[in-house]
Amino acid sequence: MTAPSPQGTIHGVGLGPGAQDLMSVRADRLVRGARHIAFFRKAGKPGQARRIVDGMLRADAIEFAMEYPVTTEIPVADPRYNDRLCGFYADCTDHLAALSATGDDVVVLCEGDPFFYGSFMHLHSRLVGIAPVRVVPGITGMSGAWTASGTPITWGEDVLTVLTATMTEDELTRRIRDTDALVVMKIGRHLAKLRRAVAAAGRDDAAWLVEYAAMPDQRVTRLCDADSIAPYFSILLIHGQGRRP
Numbered sequence: 337m338t339a340p341s342p343q344g345t346i347h348g349v350g351l352g353p354g355a356q357d358l359m360s361v362r363a364d365r366l367v368r369g370a371r372h373i374a375f376f377r378k379a380g381k382p383g384q385a386r387r388i389v390d391g392m393l394r395a396d397a398i399e400f401a402m403e404y405p406v407t408t409e410i411p412v413a414d415p416r417y418n419d420r421l422c423g424f425y426a427d428c429t430d431h432l433a434a435l436s437a438t439g440d441d442v443v444v445l446c447e448g449d450p451f452f453y454g455s456f457m458h459l460h461s462r463l464v465g466i467a468p469v470r471v472v473p474g475i476t477g478m479s480g481a482w483t484a485s486g487t488p489i490t491w492g493e494d495v496l497t498v499l500t501a502t503m504t505e506d507e508l509t510r511r512i513r514d515t516d517a518l519v520v521m522k523i524g525r526h527l528a529k530l531r532r533a534v535a536a537a538g539r540d541d542a543a544w545l546v547e548y549a550a551m552p553d554q555r556v557t558r559l560c561d562a563d564s565i566a567p568y569f570s571i572l573l574i575h576g577q578g579r580r581p
């Protein structure tokens with residue numbers, strides 16, 4: 337009786353905040369050696385994860401672009417939003433599992449760290465038990481942001497809170513007021529709401545906006561001086577002021 341062929345491994349590879357030389361040695365090795373490369377992108381866009389690895393892929397690499405069926409066109413609270421994304425992730429899972437079944441490994445490119453607010457998490461939860469899955473951690477975008485600011489984010493016993501700007505304004509205000517150090521992600525079109533929440537919490541003077549951290553067009557500005565529209569790759573920081581020797 338012939339033994340079944342071993343399945344290929346699906347690697348969720350964290351690429352870090354956006355610079356190739358901030359990738360781990362393991363991530364670099366997997367990306368350069370992969371025959372199958374998968375990555376998320378918005379329809380009609382090249383994809384940020386794919387941009388990060390430009391020039392690194394082997395000549396015969398087979399690319400699988402996973403294009404989101406919806407981003408901001410439908411409100412998150414609308415049932416259609418979740419339904420369409422569920423179907424999308426299910427289709428991506430089927431494709432990756434089919435590649436694994438042939439014995440081929442697959443590298444899924446992930447911005448930052450795969451287990452930190454990343455789309456790969458939705459594939460991971462579906463693939464576990466179906467195919468071998470391994471995760472390569474990466475430097476998070478927020479780490480790249482506070483490094484770009486040139487100031488430590490926490491001191492002594494500072495409490496660090498990580499929020500997403502998609503939360504309600506009241507909840508943002510409460511949590512911003514109650515923490516020592518702060519990171520806010522997923523800002524985009526929520527910038528005006530976030531500004532109001534920061535002001536209501538009395539933290540205007542301490543807030544910084546970091547755009548495109550660790551990328552060529554990196555920009556660090558005080559929130560009060562920032563543009564009215566924030567690019568997708570924006571992170572708000574409030575640095576802790578805790579105990580120091």
